[in-house]
Amino acid sequence: MSFRIVPSVQQASLTKAAVGADSHSHYKVHDTMRNGLHTVRSNVIGGHPLEAHLENWDVTQQQLKLDMARSVYGLHQPLRIQMEQHIVSQPKRIPVLKQSNLAHDILTGKDSTIEFEDFLGESDPSMFLLDVHGAAERTLGMTKGAPL
Numbered sequence: 432m433s434f435r436i437v438p439s440v441q442q443a444s445l446t447k448a449a450v451g452a453d454s455h456s457h458y459k460v461h462d463t464m465r466n467g468l469h470t471v472r473s474n475v476i477g478g479h480p481l482e483a484h485l486e487n488w489d490v491t492q493q494q495l496k497l498d499m500a501r502s503v504y505g506l507h508q509p510l511r512i513q514m515e516q517h518i519v520s521q522p523k524r525i526p527v528l529k530q531s532n533l534a535h536d537i538l539t540g541k542d543s544t545i546e547f548e549d550f551l552g553e554s555d556p557s558m559f560l561l562d563v564h565g566a567a568e569r570t571l572g573m574t575k576g577a578p579l
Contacts, residue, residue: 434498435491493539512538 461469497509519534536542568574 434495 463469497512500508500512516535516538519532519538522530523532524530533542565574
């Protein structure tokens with residue numbers, strides 16, 4: 432149990448190596464649409480150390496809160512927090528309709544912060560589907576099409 436406030440450099444490098452630049456590519460070819468333009472500089476020079484810390488900031492803070500709750504209240508408290516977060520993070524609506532998960536925001540502490548998504552919205556391509564009834568039928572398994 433460590434009370435680390437800032438993500439470690441090794442954790443960030445392991446996460447980046449595990450994901451990889453071409454993780455979505457089935458044929459091991461650089462995917463420009465997902466990963467941006469391919470440059471030699473990106474292969475030679477790693478990111479700034481602060482970038483690695485920022486990528487893992489939320490995970491480290493959540494782990495710190497769970498470790499502190501475990502040391503203060505016992506093993507049941509972090510398990511209960513994780514169980515509640517898992518329950519409220521499950522989608523409640525069909526993918527076409529806009530979703531707002533206030534309960535998850537309260538449990539993670541994001542209800543008291545203003546982020547990019549709060550005032551500009553999320554750019555989800557499924558939001559542009561106009562066939563709400565067709566999406567609901569696919570989600571509920573009422574058609575022979577693949578579920579969303």
